[in-house]
Each structure stands twice: as C-alpha cells, then as structure tokens.
Amino acid sequence: MAAPTSEPLPSPRRRLARALALHCPECGSGQLFRRWLFLQERCPRCALRLDRANPDHFVGAYLVNLIFAELLFAAGLGIWLLAVWPNVPWDRIEVVAVAAMILSPLATYPFTRTIWLAADLIFDPPKASDR
Ligand SMILES: [Zn+2]
DSSP: OOOOOSSOOOOHHHHHHHHHTTSOTTTOOOOOEEETTEEOSBOTTTOOBSSOSOTTHHHHHHHHHHHHHHHHHHHHHHHHHHHHTTSOOHHHHHHHHHHHHHHHHHHHHHHHHHHHHHHHHHHSOOOGGGO
16 A cells, blocks of 8 residues: 555656766655665665565666667767768777776666656556555
C-alpha cells in the first residue's frame, strides 16, 4: 500500500529534466552525490531510495552509461575526422581515443545514473518500500 501523498507525481518530462540537472526525479532536490561517482543511499529531502530495491537497477544504469559515453565518443571522433580529412593525424587520434574511452564513462556516470533512475520511476512509480 502506497503512502498517501499530497503532491501529484511529477510528469515524465519533469522527472527527466530533474535527472539531467542531477537532481532527484521525484522531489527535485540536489545533492544526490557525495562525490562525482558516489551516489547517496537516499534522497536528502524525500528519502527516496536512489539505488532501488531491484537488483538489476545498477546494471541498467551501467548500460545507459556505456551507450551514452560511447555515442558521445563516436560523435566526437566523427566530427574530428570530418574536420581534418584527408590529413588525419592517426597517431594523435589513437592516444586521444584511448583517453576518451576511459574518461567519458566517468564523466557521464552521474547523469546516466539519475536518468536511469528517472526512467525507472516513470515505468515503476515509487512505492512505500522505496522510502
Ligand atoms: Zn527526492
């Protein structure tokens, strides 16, 4: 049985917008991360469990992170190749590509984590056990 609430559930668009700003998709509160890569256990305002009870929740966030980071990398590489074609500096691209492949998932991790949480909340709204 869900806890009674006085506020209506946020719309999917609002949840995703809050997630993109690294805020709680439910209440809009910030400070969901202790540090860049370390998510709080619960939202500091609404006490929503940020790593939901579903054991596959982290796998979904990881998958979104991987897809988003690699798409970002591919777009950057494509733009770089188009800008310098046909004199492509392959040696420099090799070094930058390795660094980008390592750093881009770390840079996008907090965003993909909150976006996945928002998507999960859209399809599976919070229950009393999530608080
Ligand atoms: Zn919250």
